[in-house]
Amino acid sequence: MSRWVALLPEAAVAVSALLVFAALMVDRDRTRWARRAAFLGGLLVLAASLATLGRTEEFFWATYRVDTFSQLVKAAVAAGFLLGAFIVGGGEGQREDVRGEVFFFLLTSTAGLISLASSVELVSLYLSLEIASFSLFVLVPMRDRFELGREAALKFIVVGLAASAVTLFGLSILVGLTGTTRIDQIALVIPQMADLPTRAAAVFGLALFLAGLLFKLAVFPFHFWAPDVYQGASHGVAAFVATASKMAAVAILARLLTLAALWGTQLVTALALMAAVSMTLGNLVAIVQKDVKRMLAYSAVAQAGYIVTGLVAFTREGMAAAIFYGILYLLMNAAAFLVVARVGADGSNPSLDDLRGLHRRSPLLAATLLLALFALAGVPPTAGFVGKWFLFAAAMAQGWWLLVLLAALNTTVSVYYYLVAVKHAYLLPDERNRGPLVLTLGDRAMCYALSAAVIVLGVFPTPVYHWAARAARLLP
């Protein structure tokens, strides 16, 4: 019986969703109650994930696996949920009638991401992916008074469903050729296929299946939704997409890619090309953005390219570096979105000009933004530097020097637009002479906590990297 303890995070997320649902039935202050329930639930999930860290169990005919890898990802996803829910705050920028519901759908999406982390079988993997995505499809149009929100939602759904269709098609090919849906068995069957066309077809099937995950990670050419969704969704929802959802996608991609290493270089080369185009395109387009969230979206496309750079190394180091970077990325993006949400406190999207004079209006927010952007740019002593160093070192160790050189040059390009944002916050005067931005105690504490985390992890990465490395060792 005790082995079921390993499913505590799943139980916690289910209970939390029910709690939030119950809170939504309250007549008065339903948003506030839903928010409290969501925080409580998020903390429960986080605690349950951390408490079960280190356990190894298999469930449901070995389709669902609990191990260090999955629990680490679950903890990160729970942290991402908490940060997203924190940024949602009182629900400013959401439609008035659904402010409480936001928390519910964020939790259901979290539930999908959590089961994604443990899925070692293609159908459950697909289902988890869809649970996570459909919740987001609902969340994006909940934005208030923002025409682009609806457009973004539509794009997100159409592109998302197309990606799902492709994924399913890939799944059907894989299942048809191998007769199994379990990842570990596929890995055994395919190398034994004598017939070359059959093997090629299987690789093709896997490539299609990967498309679904690359879509979540917003890697070129599956990135088209990202700028619209970041811009169109409310701050909190966009933060969740950028953090928890990204983290889970990185992790599960790492798990699936261990398969790809087994067969042939074409797939690997294709991934490397996607990484190269992703970072170059993302960074170049980010330069011309005026909307901060849109800029962050393109920067996310570029960051996905960096992460894939680490993944194409196909070594334990590369996988560990990618997981580690996923965790760091979650923190630095959360910090950036927190600033975006508080500068655009009325729910509107801040433009670069809205950042003007931020250092006077709120020195703390300005400093947090500075650290977050420097971290995204990979400037020491922030965590972005060490994270990128690990990714690039892993790729270089496998001889991907051209990709690393390109990534390093891209980093320089990215510094330009991050610095432009910093310039607006620190240098340019605020022509509208807006008053100081007053932060709540919670906001201040969160700013300090995220800033500290970004620096401490940059200087002392070993403890967290140690867990990432342990998780990577467990991959099939």
Added chain:
Amino acid sequence: MSDVPWLTILILCPVIGLVAILLTPATRPDWIRRISAASGLATAAVVAVLWSRFDPQRAGYQFVEHRAWIPAFGIDWHNGVDGLNLPLLALTAIVFVTGVLVMWELKERVKEYFAFMVLLVVGVFGVFMTLDLFFFVFFYEVAVLPMYLLIAIWGSTRKEYGAMKLTLYLLVGTALVVPAALAVYWGAGLGTFDITRLVAAHYGRTFQLIVYPFLFVGFGILAGLWPLHSWSPTGHVAAPTAVSMLHAGVLMKLGAYGILRVAMPVLPVGAHYWAATTATLATVNIVYGAFVALAQTDLKFVIGFSSVSHMGIVLLGLSTLSQAGVNGAVFQMFSHGVMTALFFAAVGYIYDRLHTRDIGKLGGLSHSLPVASAFFIIAALTGAGVPGFSSFWAEVMVFLGTLETYPVLAAIVVVALTITLAYSIRVIVLAFFGQPREAHPAVPDIPPFLALPRAILVGFLLLFGFMPHLILDVIRPAGDAFVRIFS
């Protein structure tokens, strides 16, 4: 030897200073200044301890600290001092202390200014003491990025343009250095970033020939290597006084030091193969910088291009791969650092009071501001290589080293040195003697408190000008050992 971790203590001085500054409310600028000065003096004290306990005759590194930091990637907290970096640590402490004193009158956003400046100093100390390639790049970038804000916020004359240009140039440099550093890690195959072990590793000839230019150019950009130097005068002109001091005085040395500590010893075959090319580029630096300085009308541009020219001497000295050249280059790094800091400090005072640096509008300053003018003139004479100041010895040594290896380049350098003399005298005569070309408000001469940091810098120039053995005894054993790698 005692086991006191002096180098960790040294870098903790500015780190603690930074934390203290961040914790001090912005409404107490007087405290922020005092904290900065205290952390500067603390670093100076630690460097003094290092200098007094340093044994030049012992081979290898001293005050070594070594402990694992990120074992998975072979990254260690590994620091050490030898004759090549001890003078540079001293230089950093000197420029840090004097830089804080020079900016004592700063009124605008004091807390942020000193926070960024101290952060920059943390990076500089880190680069000069570390023996781990990861931390080398880590601190290198820590030193580069605060520069953007320091120039863009507190600078003058096209400051945003200058700041962005400088930052992007330097980051292109790191974009070349990072892949090259990772390639060295990969090529050595030892799974370590420890420079002392990377130096001992074996690399193929082709590998060395390909990777060396990446490191040389990547670091060289920060050292003002022609033709990638143009960020430097623009940036120096735009920067506020102490930032110019730190930048030209210390930061440009990071680039040269990267070549000295990483590029050359790790890839000696590459260094040997490319030496003639790099020596030629360095000579272009010297000649080009001097000629352009001759035509400038802004005092800071004169200094900016003179820095390009003088850093060429450092790069040339290193490229000779000869004992005299390398020792001279290290000496020149130190002495140019002090000299440029004095240059910018002197101009800073004049600009603060007269609000112009245009040679065409100045003139006769030695009558109205005799002391302030004296500081500038001393710096200019040092730059021109007048005996009695430390640069003279450094330049002579580099010249002798060049004469041994590249006699033709040595002949060109002699011509360039006369041009250096020409632009120095031109500036001195036009700006400081004769009659003022435009009426200036009557301003007081430099007060004793502000004269103090400048006087300290002059003191060091004279000290090592008359007693060069004080510093050469420290440099020479390490420099001679360094050159043996290439024979």
